[in-house]
Amino acid sequence: MMANKVYSSPAAALDGLLFDRMCIMSGGFGLSGNPESLIPEIKAAGVVDLTVISNNCGAEGFGLWMLLENRQIAKMISSYVGDNKLFERLYLDGQLALELNPQGTLAERIRAGGAGIPAFYTATGVGTVVAEGKPVEEFDGRLYVREHWLRADLATIKAWRSDPEGNLQFRKTARNFNPIMATAARTTVVEVEEIVPAGAIDPDHVHTPGIYVDRIVLSTINEKRVENLTVREREAV
Amino acid sequence: MGWSRNDMAQRAARELRDGFYVNLGIGIPTLVANHIPSDMKVTLQSENGMLGMGPFPYPDEVDPDLINAGKQTITALPTSSFFSSADSFAMIRGGHIDLTILGAMEVSARGDIANWTIPGKTLKGIGGAMDLVAGVRRVVAVMDHVSKDGRSKIVEQCSLPLTGTGVVDLIISNLCVFSCAEDGSGLTLLELAPDVTLEQVRQNTGAPFSVAGAA
Numbered sequence: 001m002m003a004n005k006v007y008s009s010p011a012a013a014l015d016g017l018l019f020d021r022m023c024i025m026s027g028g029f030g031l032s033g034n035p036e037s038l039i040p041e042i043k044a045a046g047v048v049d050l051t052v053i054s055n056n057c058g059a060e061g062f063g064l065w066m067l068l069e070n071r072q073i074a075k076m077i078s079s080y081v082g083d084n085k086l087f088e089r090l091y092l093d094g095q096l097a098l099e100l101n102p103q104g105t106l107a108e109r110i111r112a113g114g115a116g117i118p119a120f121y122t123a124t125g126v127g128t129v130v131a132e133g134k135p136v137e138e139f140d141g142r143l144y145v146r147e148h149w150l151r152a153d154l155a156t157i158k159a160w161r162s163d164p165e166g167n168l169q170f171r172k173t174a175r176n177f178n179p180i181m182a183t184a185a186r187t188t189v190v191e192v193e194e195i196v197p198a199g200a201i202d203p204d205h206v207h208t209p210g211i212y213v214d215r216i217v218l219s220t221i222n223e224k225r226v227e228n229l230t231v232r233e234r235e236a237v
Numbered sequence: 238m239g240w241s242r243n244d245m246a247q248r249a250a251r252e253l254r255d256g257f258y259v260n261l262g263i264g265i266p267t268l269v270a271n272h273i274p275s276d277m278k279v280t281l282q283s284e285n286g287m288l289g290m291g292p293f294p295y296p297d298e299v300d301p302d303l304i305n306a307g308k309q310t311i312t313a314l315p316t317s318s319f320f321s322s323a324d325s326f327a328m329i330r331g332g333h334i335d336l337t338i339l340g341a342m343e344v345s346a347r348g349d350i351a352n353w354t355i356p357g358k359t360l361k362g363i364g365g366a367m368d369l370v371a372g373v374r375r376v377v378a379v380m381d382h383v384s385k386d387g388r389s390k391i392v393e394q395c396s397l398p399l400t401g402t403g404v405v406d407l408i409i410s411n412l413c414v415f416s417c418a419e420d421g422s423g424l425t426l427l428e429l430a431p432d433v434t435l436e437q438v439r440q441n442t443g444a445p446f447s448v449a450g451a452a
Contacts, residue, residue, distance in 0.1 A: 029285040029322065030308040032301065055322070080362035088360045103284065104326030104368030111323040123371040124330060127349075127402035130367065160302075172319055173285050174302040179321045224301035230309035232293045 005166050005216045006195060010037040011044070013189050013217035017154055018042060021074075023051040025110065025150075025181040026064055027157040030056055030082075033174035034063045035156040036221040037191045042156070043070050053077040053110070053150055055103065055177055057087045062225050068096070077150065079103035102130060105147050107180060113149040114183025114212075121146050155185035158219070159208070162192040163199075166213025167206040175207065182212040189215040193222060238437075239382075239411040239430040247272045248409050248428075249338050249379050253279050260284065260329065260369055262339035263307045265379045269338055280316075282334055284365040286325045289317035306365065329365070330372040337369045341378040341405075343395045346424050346444035348405040348417040350378055351397035363400075370401035382410035382441050389443035391415065391424070413438050415446060425449050 007013035024042070028034035039058075042050075043066050050073045057076055058065030067073050068086050075097035081087050090096035101109070102124045112120055121144035125131045131145040138144075157178040160171035168190060170178060182188045190213050240248065242265050250272035253259065260282045261269055270290075273279050281290040283305040290305060291312035298312060305311045328334060343351040350370055353363050370376050384390055391408060408415040414428040424446035426438060435448065 030304065032285070032304050032308075078362065080364045081360050082362065091360065100363055102363050102367035103322070103365045104330050104372070107322040107326050108330075122330060124368045126371070128367060128399045130363070170319075172300065172302040172313070173283070173287050173304055175319055175321055176286050177322045180323045226299065226301050226304075226310060227308040228304070228310070229299065230293045230311070231296045231299060234295055 005210075005213065006164055007215050007217045010041045010191065010217050010220055013191070013215045014038060014041050014045070017187055017189070018045045018047045020047050021049045022047065022154065023053065023152040025152040025155040025185050026052060026054040027155070027176065027178035027181050028054065028056070028063065029173070029176035031059055031062055031225050031227050033158050033170070033176050033178055034058070035158045035191050036063065036223060037217070037219045038156040038189060039063055039066065040221070043067055043072065046072070048072050049074040051075040051077065053152060053181075055079050055106065056082060057084055059084055059225075059227060060086070062223070071095075075099065077101065077106070079106045105130070107177065109147055109150040110177065110180045110184045113151040114180060117149060119146050119148050150184060152185040153187070155181040155188040157182050157188060157190045159190050159192045161194045161196055161201065162190060162213070162216050163196050163201050163210075164216075165198065166190065166210035166216055167201055168192070168208040168213065169201060169205065170207050179208045182208050187214045188212055189217070191217050191219045193219055239433050241411075243268060244430070245379050245409055245411060248414065249377055250274070252336060252338070252375070252377050252407065253277060254335070257335040258282055258288070258333065260334050260337045260373065262337070262366075262369075264340045266338040266340060267307065282325070282328065283311075284325050284329065284369070286320050286322055287313070287317060288320075288328075289314045291317065326365070326368050329368050332372060332374060334373045336375045336377065337373040338377045338379055339366065339369065341380040341390070343390050343392055343397050344378050344380065344405050344408050344417075345392055345395045346417070346446070347421040348403045349395050350376070350400045350405050351395045352400050354398050356398065366400050370404040375406050376404050377407045377409060378405050379409045382412040389441055392443040412441060423447065
């Protein structure tokens with residue numbers, strides 16, 4: 001039988017991939033571009049002592065927050081805690097390890113992981129707690145700190161559309177960390193709002209080529225909660 | 238006495254130049270967008286992966302897939318582009334952004350800035366702040382001159398965990414405008430807010446400074 005990347009349900013798409021103490025990358029910035037259908041299946045599987053790499057950790061009742069609440073996460077590698085009270089409390093109580101990264105360093109570490117580059121130098125964080133204990137070197141008269149790649153056992157990501165090959169398109173700012181995480185894990189599972197036939201995506205318009213995608217599933221949850229609704233009023237005519 | 242939040246944003250907008258690519262932080266810096274001169278082309282970058290930020294949407298235009306770095310719903314412009322977080326920070330860290338305007342908890346005379354955490358009080362995280370101060374060509378800090386408990390936020394040496402060292406070019410407070418010398422030699426007072434005296438600035442500033450134009 002020919003290889004088929006399309007799975008019938010979020011649970012089927014994660015079948016056989018989850019285990020205790022694994023490292024998972026999960027896409028999204030705030031609540032935008034989160035794999036909303038896959039995360040509840042990680043909760044249902046009950047795997048524990050997870051290391052999760054994600055810019056944030058969901059928000060109350062949403063996204064990765066439910067894995068925190070279920071005490072499945074041992075360590076977060078993130079850039080921002082924000083108003084996530086549970087995240088803050090578990091960390092301050094010593095129940096959660098946290099590695100805070102500058103957001104650009106986090107993104108580049110993931111990109112490097114996907115590109116087979118074990119370390120790189122950046123000016124970001126030099127002279128701050130972020131650079132403590134890391135080699136610092138001078139290039140062309142400026143100091144740079146060495147940062148290491150990030151890789152994971154599994155990436156759970158959210159895209160807008162996929163074809164059967166796993167060629168992906170993202171939508172607006174829901175793209176964020178998803179394309180780079182797709183490159184940096186041993187297995188990448190993507191949930192999408194639409195699976196389109198081969199040929200429906202112009203090859204020139206593919207954001208993530210299918211080589212990075214192992215399993216594709218249609219999203220079953222597309223709540224897309226808005227964190228900070230900000231609007232302007234129409235002026236009266 | 239001094240400048241309001243909106244006045245400070247208006248003063249910060251005078252640092253914009255035609256053709257600039259700009260990243261605005263959360264809080265007062267966000268208000269700078271309301272003061273972009275109409276005869277000037279300024280492109281706003283949002284570090285979650287967008288160039289060319291438009292205004293807030295009308296209620297029937299809200300799109301949950303279109304937010305800024307403050308997680309506010311926004312709109313795109315006909316010339317906008319979207320990209321990944323890695324591309325976004327390559328723009329920032331690669332020196333392609335002309336100007337960033339950021340809030341600050343403390344700034345030192347040599348241009349060190351602390352704006353991401355108060356140990357034991359807040360754990361918000363770092364976000365893009367360290368990347369912006371390290372990578373953007375010109376860094377403007379907009380801040381209250383004095384903290385709520387009466388201490389100067391412009392100091393000889395920062396006491397809070399740093400965001401970056403020797404990176405701030407200009408400080409706009411509710412009392413005045415200081416430049417930070419690129420060689421780390423200290424602050425120069427450039428402007429006073431209306432009805433603010435030099436003496437008031439001296440009393441409220443925790444670091445020595447020179448006065449522009451004074452011998």
